[in-house]
Every structure is written in C-alpha cells, then in structure tokens.
Amino acid sequence: MIINRQALLLLIVVLSGCAAIARHTLNEEYGAPDPARFDVPAMPPAGFSYRSEVQPILEKRCVVCHACYDAPCQLKFTAWEGIARGTSKELVYDSGRLDEAQLTRLFTDAQTASQWRDKGFAAVLNEREQTPAANLAASVMYRALKLKEEHPLPDTAILPEAFDFSLDRKQQCPRIDDYAAFERKNPLWGMPFGLPGLNEAEMATLSRWLELGAPFEGLPPLPAAIDGQVADWEEFLNGDSLKQRLASRYIYEHLFLAHLYFDDDPAHHYFRMVRSRTPPGQPIDLIASRRP
Numbered sequence: 001m002i003i004n005r006q007a008l009l010l011l012i013v014v015l016s017g018c019a020a021i022a023r024h025t026l027n028e029e030y031g032a033p034d035p036a037r038f039d040v041p042a043m044p045p046a047g048f049s050y051r052s053e054v055q056p057i058l059e060k061r062c063v064v065c066h067a068c069y070d071a072p073c074q075l076k077f078t079a080w081e082g083i084a085r086g087t088s089k090e091l092v093y094d095s096g097r098l099d100e101a102q103l104t105r106l107f108t109d110a111q112t113a114s115q116w117r118d119k120g121f122a123a124v125l126n127e128r129e130q131t132p133a134a135n136l137a138a139s140v141m142y143r144a145l146k147l148k149e150e151h152p153l154p155d156t157a158i159l160p161e162a163f164d165f166s167l168d169r170k171q172q173c174p175r176i177d178d179y180a181a182f183e184r185k186n187p188l189w190g191m192p193f194g195l196p197g198l199n200e201a202e203m204a205t206l207s208r209w210l211e212l213g214a215p216f217e218g219l220p221p222l223p224a225a226i227d228g229q230v231a232d233w234e235e236f237l238n239g240d241s242l243k244q245r246l247a248s249r250y251i252y253e254h255l256f257l258a259h260l261y262f263d264d265d266p267a268h269h270y271f272r273m274v275r276s277r278t279p280p281g282q283p284i285d286l287i288a289s290r291r292p
Contacts, residue, residue, distance in 0.1 A: 030128035038084035041216035073173035148190025
C-alpha cells in the first residue's frame with residue numbers, strides 16, 4: 001500500500017511538472033495569457049466576415065454537438081460569445097450532486113470572457129500575444145481541428161473502441177497547457193470527434209479566422225419597425241398598475257425560457273424576455289436569478 005501511494009504521488013508530481021513545463025514554454029514563446037483578451041471582439045478586416053463565412057461552417061459541422069446547455073465541456077458554438085467563453089470540466093447535469101451547482105448559463109451568469117475565467121472556464125482561443133503564429137499554436141480550437149486533419153478517421157465500417165460515445169463517458173477538456181500530451185495520447189480524437197474532418201475549404205476558412213484573432217463584427221442593428229415593436233412590448237411589460245405588474249410577472253414566468261419573434265418579421269429576429277435592474281431605453285443590467 002505504501003509503495004502504491006508513493007507511485008501515485010510520483011505520477012502526480014510528474015504530470016504536474018509536464019503541465020508546468022508546457023505552460024512555461026507557451027509563456028516564453030507567446031507571452032502570458034490575458035483573460036480579458038476576448039472581453040471585446042476584434043473587428044475583422046475588410047472582406048472577411050464571421051457571420052457570413054465562419055458561422056455557417058460552425059452551424060454545419062460543430063453545432064450538432066456543441067449547442068445544448070450540457071454540450072461537451074460546455075463549449076458552445078452557437079454564438080461567438082460561447083467560443084470566447086471556452087470550456088469547463090464541470091458537469092451540467094450530475095445525478096450524484098448533493099449541493100446546488102454553480103450556474104453557467106451563456107449570456108446570463110457572466111457577460112465577458114474574463115468573468116468566465118473567474119468561474120473556471122478555460123480558453124479555446126489564443127489569449128496570449130496576437131500574432132498569426134500564436135493565434136494558431138496557442139489555440140485549443142485550432143489544435144483540435146489540425147489533429148483531425150493530420151489523423152483522419154480510420155477507414156473502417158465500425159469505429160474502434162478508442163472512440164467512446166457513451167452518455168456517461170468521462171469528459172476530456174484539455175487546456176492548451178495540456179494539449180501536446182493529449183495529442184500524443186489520443187491522436188484520433190481531433191475535432192469533429194468521431195466524424196469526418198473538415199474539407200479543405202472549411203479548414204482554410206476557420207484557420208484564417210483563428211489566425212486573425214477570431215474577429216467578430218457583431219450583430220447588425222434591428223430594423224426600425226422591429227425596434228419599435230420591442231419598445232411597445234417593453235412599455236407594456238413595465239406598466240405601473242398592480243394589474244399590469246401581476247400580468248407581466250405571470251407572462252415572464254411562463255415565457256422566460258422561450259425564444260420569441262414577431263409574425264410580421266420576415267427575418268425572424270429572436271428575442272428573450274429578461275429582467276433588468278435598468279428601465280426600458282437603457283442598457284440591460286441582467287438579474288441572473290436561479291429561478292424565475
């Protein structure tokens with residue numbers, strides 16, 4: 001028993017040392033990470049667009065797994081903010097949990113990448129110096145895509161047991177400091193996991209985007225007609241009378257999980273009903289309550 005404990009202690013020390021060496025190497029080559037690097041997205045250069053070039057690829061190849069609240073490693077590709085947030089090893093649904101979990105709702109429980117770092121999320125984008133080489137080498141997202149490109153799926157009818165698709169599988173959420181060791185141990189676990197890799201054009205587009213520092217031009221402004229309807233509904237839901245307050249509370253409690261749109265809006269802009277500390281017309285200061 002004593003020997004086993006000593007061996008275990010030695011293994012922990014060795015693994016910790018490897019991670020520390022990898023971190024030191026990255027810091028020497030590309031500088032220390034800045035958790036606030038993606039608090040505000042960089043603007044893409046002229047002729048390049050996240051929404052029209054990058055997002056369609058993510059929706060086609062990534063969102064099928066990385067969209068739900070309990071997506072693998074909580075990495076969500078449904079929005080730029082989800083990519084900037086990064087990954088977490090914490091399980092969203094855990095039947096063995098006795099205490100309430102920390103809430104990690106995207107757009108609700110934190111508003112910036114640095115706030116998510118404070119909650120234990122790890123970056124998948126490069127938070128070190130912004131150079132093309134660093135933006136690829138220090139990005140978990142790029143390394144995962146490149147791993148699949150270099151080690152495509154085996155040409156077999158049934159994938160080998162190395163691919164674990166069970167619902168209760170152990171989550172693998174390596175940070176950039178650990179990724180070199182992860183690549184050596186699991187060469188077939190590139191992304192998309194257990195699926196064909198990106199085609200040449202898709203890989204080139206995502207690599208270019210990551211090389212540029214993962215820019216995002218933001219969402220376009222709402223059409224004036226839709227903006228007016230939003231203002232009308234906010235005025236109604238924030239009425240002062242007791243009757244209006246009761247009705248608004250009832251409506252919110254039944255629709256707070258819904259994504260809403262207006263029938264006469266051909267573009268189907270989606271909205272959420274939220275509670276804010278600020279009045280209508282001012283920037284939203286979200287009240288992030290656990291229950292409605």
